[in-house]
Amino acid sequence: MAKFRSKNSKKKVPALSTASLPDVVFMILFFFMISTSFRTSERVVSVILPEATEIAKLERKDLASYINIGPPIPALQAQYGTEARIQLNDAFSTIEDIRDFIAASRESMSEADRPLMTVTLKVDEDVRMGIVTDVKQELRRCSALKIMYSTRRKAAEQKGF
């Protein structure tokens, strides 16, 4: 059979060169470095976002500051209970802290970008509106008026187009 050559035959299949493997992996690495962002903060509240269809993408991620509202994660529930709480940066906060938080995130932006700042509210779907309304009122007082209710895309109704 022609396909089976003896070992001492002159034609040998050359070893597969792995010299370009690092290049390929580096390429994937750079792709990940560019397209992803670092996890900014550790969640101390658990948030399951509600679903919606009429959603818009956040254009500039660097201009967003996040307010998480939800019940504490299970590991912290013994200490903090299950009542919904506000998380700013990576600690539990109160309504009064929002003012400083907004001021700090304004400060970190360039002058031109400040009016474009978006506050993204990541609120658990079972949270009552009372606390959300308090946050919204406080944001109005800080004149951080551009907000976004963070939601998931509803899978079933995507076919509409």
Next chain:
Amino acid sequence: MARPAGDINAGSMADIAFLLLTFFMMVTTMDTETGIQRRLPPMPDENQIEQAEQINKRNIMVVLINNNDRLFAGGQEMPIVMLKEKVKEFLTNPANLPNLPEKREKEIEGFGPYMVSRALVSLQNTRGTSYKAYIEVQNELVKAFNEVRDEFAMQNFGKKYDLLDEDQQRIARDAVPMNLSEREPRDVTKRRR
């Protein structure tokens, strides 16, 4: 005297790169932020006497979600699936009924005069409303506005709103303004006592 430099073994380069790759895949996130964008009304000046803006009763539609997540729109209770049609009818007032919002002629730059509806949808909730129900209703309202805009765009430009160029989008926005106000919650429970 210089010894000839031997080849550096690059075989482990791939391992190093893989290590870096795994590190980046673990510590970064790729989720795109999506959500419903809204603009809050500015806080009224405290010194200023609150100007009771005279809004004709026919031009305002109150959408209320109560403590039990029940929905009331325009004074009657309804399931959420009916809300969109109700709001669309309210926004367009196709038969020019006297109990639905009036329209006023407005000169739109680059388009000409258009009968712009003066409709205002006021979304109200109580402190006990669940966030899920609130977003659901918010979503339906935004959808109603978007569909009316789409219809306008279809009629006048033959395209959906999203596909229009910037100037046409501005015209559509002027013709169908998104008058959706979010009031501070009314404490329904307290009032009843």
